[in-house]
Amino acid sequence: MNLADIYLNFVEDIQFIEKELEERVQATNPVLNKSSVHLLRAGGKRIRPVFVLLAAKFGNYQINELKHIAAPLELIHMGSLVHDDVIDDAELRRGIKTVKSQWDNRVAMYTGDFIFGNAVETTTFFSEPSIHQVISKAMVEICLGEIEQIRDQFNLEQNLRGYLRRIKRKTALLIAISCQLGAMAAKVNPDIQRQLYWFGYYVGMSFQITDDILDFVGTEKELGKPAGGDLLQGNVTLPALYAIQTDTPLKKELEQAFCNKYMSEHQIGFFIDKIIQSGGIEYSLKLSDHYLEKAYTCLDLLPDVEAKKHLMEIASYIGRRKF
Amino acid sequence: MNLADIYLNFVEDIQFIEKELEERVQATNPVLNKSSVHLLRAGGKRIRPVFVLLAAKFGNYQINELKHIAAPLELIHMGSLVHDDVIDDAELRRGIKTVKSQWDNRVAMYTGDFIFGNAVETTTFFSEPSIHQVISKAMVEICLGEIEQIRDQFNLEQNLRGYLRRIKRKTALLIAISCQLGAMAAKVNPDIQRQLYWFGYYVGMSFQITDDILDFVGTEKELGKPAGGDLLQGNVTLPALYAIQTDTPLKKELEQAFCNKYMSEHQIGFFIDKIIQSGGIEYSLKLSDHYLEKAYTCLDLLPDVEAKKHLMEIASYIGRRKF
Numbered sequence: 001m002n003l004a005d006i007y008l009n010f011v012e013d014i015q016f017i018e019k020e021l022e023e024r025v026q027a028t029n030p031v032l033n034k035s036s037v038h039l040l041r042a043g044g045k046r047i048r049p050v051f052v053l054l055a056a057k058f059g060n061y062q063i064n065e066l067k068h069i070a071a072p073l074e075l076i077h078m079g080s081l082v083h084d085d086v087i088d089d090a091e092l093r094r095g096i097k098t099v100k101s102q103w104d105n106r107v108a109m110y111t112g113d114f115i116f117g118n119a120v121e122t123t124t125f126f127s128e129p130s131i132h133q134v135i136s137k138a139m140v141e142i143c144l145g146e147i148e149q150i151r152d153q154f155n156l157e158q159n160l161r162g163y164l165r166r167i168k169r170k171t172a173l174l175i176a177i178s179c180q181l182g183a184m185a186a187k188v189n190p191d192i193q194r195q196l197y198w199f200g201y202y203v204g205m206s207f208q209i210t211d212d213i214l215d216f217v218g219t220e221k222e223l224g225k226p227a228g229g230d231l232l233q234g235n236v237t238l239p240a241l242y243a244i245q246t247d248t249p250l251k252k253e254l255e256q257a258f259c260n261k262y263m264s265e266h267q268i269g270f271f272i273d274k275i276i277q278s279g280g281i282e283y284s285l286k287l288s289d290h291y292l293e294k295a296y297t298c299l300d301l302l303p304d305v306e307a308k309k310h311l312m313e314i315a316s317y318i319g320r321r322k323f
Numbered sequence: 324m325n326l327a328d329i330y331l332n333f334v335e336d337i338q339f340i341e342k343e344l345e346e347r348v349q350a351t352n353p354v355l356n357k358s359s360v361h362l363l364r365a366g367g368k369r370i371r372p373v374f375v376l377l378a379a380k381f382g383n384y385q386i387n388e389l390k391h392i393a394a395p396l397e398l399i400h401m402g403s404l405v406h407d408d409v410i411d412d413a414e415l416r417r418g419i420k421t422v423k424s425q426w427d428n429r430v431a432m433y434t435g436d437f438i439f440g441n442a443v444e445t446t447t448f449f450s451e452p453s454i455h456q457v458i459s460k461a462m463v464e465i466c467l468g469e470i471e472q473i474r475d476q477f478n479l480e481q482n483l484r485g486y487l488r489r490i491k492r493k494t495a496l497l498i499a500i501s502c503q504l505g506a507m508a509a510k511v512n513p514d515i516q517r518q519l520y521w522f523g524y525y526v527g528m529s530f531q532i533t534d535d536i537l538d539f540v541g542t543e544k545e546l547g548k549p550a551g552g553d554l555l556q557g558n559v560t561l562p563a564l565y566a567i568q569t570d571t572p573l574k575k576e577l578e579q580a581f582c583n584k585y586m587s588e589h590q591i592g593f594f595i596d597k598i599i600q601s602g603g604i605e606y607s608l609k610l611s612d613h614y615l616e617k618a619y620t621c622l623d624l625l626p627d628v629e630a631k632k633h634l635m636e637i638a639s640y641i642g643r644r645k646f
Contacts, residue, residue, distance in 0.1 A: 151354060
């Protein structure tokens with residue numbers, strides 16, 4: 001089952017959120033308007049809003065309230081992508097030009113700021129401080145993750161623990177709070193809120209590990225950007241981390257390549273092959289599956305509503321996605 | 324009377340806010356910690372927190388509550404300075420190295436994001452959605468102002484209205500809401516809240532015009548950065564705007580210089596002299612005074628508490644400051 005089939009079950013509510021997102025990024029300034037709409041149209045799976053909606057199905061589901069939490073979470077994700085692209089000096093994302101390559105770094109920075117500001121403004125609908133606390137804490141954590149990623153670039157002396165902490169902050173946390181906040185907004189009982197948080201966290205970890213795998217084994221067409229991009233930017237992800245820990249000569253070669261801060265296409269191809277041969281992909285798949293299993297366990301403990309089935313389907317889609 | 328003398332009247336509360344700021348920018352990540360503390364230590368007049376405190380004196384003054392609004396407003400200001408320095412490619416601010424020159428653009432971007440996130444997190448102390456709305460709307464407006472500044476760089480076809488709108492978003496708004504939010508947090512009655520907002524707005528306009536004047540007439544020592552910096556970056560501020568509207572040959576020469584996107588020290592000196600000779604400084608001073616007068620008028624309508632005297636003193640300091 002692909003994502004579109006799963007989404008068919010609640011397509012109207014997703015379209016409703018999509019409209020809210022369109023309205024939110026409207027700006028009177030033409031550059032900002034274009035850059036934000038450009039970004040929105042670039043698409044994405046809208047996983048975070050979908051998780052908000054599904055988590056809310058365990059309680060008092062009010063789409064008119066939920067939009068004030070579903071839209072901001074997608075906006076925070078979008079804003080951090082714009083800022084990421086500045087950091088990564090990325091030209092393409094999902095096959096289309098990034099804001100920073102279409103305009104420039106300065107526009108990208110303020111587009112990100114504008115989107116973050118809009119996200120915060122949207123959530124002011126809620127008067128519960130707890131909702132604001134969860135979101136703002138997550139924003140701070142995401143920044144910490146980004147700074148760690150910069151610190152760890154071109155560093156081959158990392159360990160698994162550092163990698164996991166980084167992807168937690170970078171990805172898992174926002175997915176976890178999407179589930180949690182959907183549940184909070186729908187006044188789901190706290191125990192179930194907690195289960196949903198952990199479900200999102202484990203799915204998020206699996207999601208990012210899969211992303212990191214795909215960067216090695218995906219084609220340019222599937223990825224919307226060339227393969228090996230992480231390595232090229234000096235981001236040492238799980239498959240590479242496994243490979244250099246089991247193959248010392250490879251580590252030395254990679255160290256040398258990182259020193260030059262430039263790799264040819266041929267060289268990138270060489271490292272991708274070596275990392276695949278090392279078994280780094282299988283190892284990463286196993287860890288991804290391990291997190292998915294944990295996510296399923298969280299679901300088991302939830303009441304039997306239809307949303308549970310959909311959460312299960314999305315989790316299993318994430319475990320085998322190809323792009 | 325200088326600012327230090329005025330601040331002497333409530334020095335303990337300012338130090339209390341300063342401590343709060345220090346705690347807020349603490350990060351477990353060493354780079355982020357250093358860059359944030361570096362920024363904090365670079366100082367600044369802390370005008371926004373002081374306005375929060377003074378506005379609150381018209382109502383129920385609780386320093387332990389007010390810190391949750393005074394610190395975030397200074398943090399938002401600090402965060403936007405870090406992002407500005409990336410945009411302006413600035414090496415120095417207040418005489419010391421900027422975050423982007425001490426580290427790099429990427430660190431500066433996430434330091435800004437981290438500080439913004441922290442600001443939002445701090446305000447979650449308040450459960451009133453109105454307080455969050457005022458802050459988040461202002462954050463969005465500030466971004467719009469920044470984007471406008473980029474758009475208008477090296478553009479000599481601007482008018483006064485565009486300039487005023489830009490400095491409103493860039494500076495006056497945050498000072499206006501500092502007064503407003505201090506009053507809101509202290510449950511001051513809405514009429515007085517509104518007066519305080521407008522007082523802050525007019526003071527803020529005067530403050531920025533003064534800043535723009537000083538960029539032409541200040542010495543490098545006074546400014547903490549070389550004079551003529553605005554012009555060098557293509558920012559056409561009020562004195563220059565006046566000069567090119569009254570001196571067409573000068574406009575042509577400046578156009579030529581902007582085309583080359585590089586100006587020698589000698590050339591900058593030439594334009595500074597021409598702008599001073601045009602009467603652009605006197606014109607700007609007059610407009611600054613006009614806003615100050617309006618600020619005083621707002622004060623007249625306020626109840627007679629001691630804070631009113633201090634607000635008056637700060638406003639008059641702003642009207643004649645030299646750095």
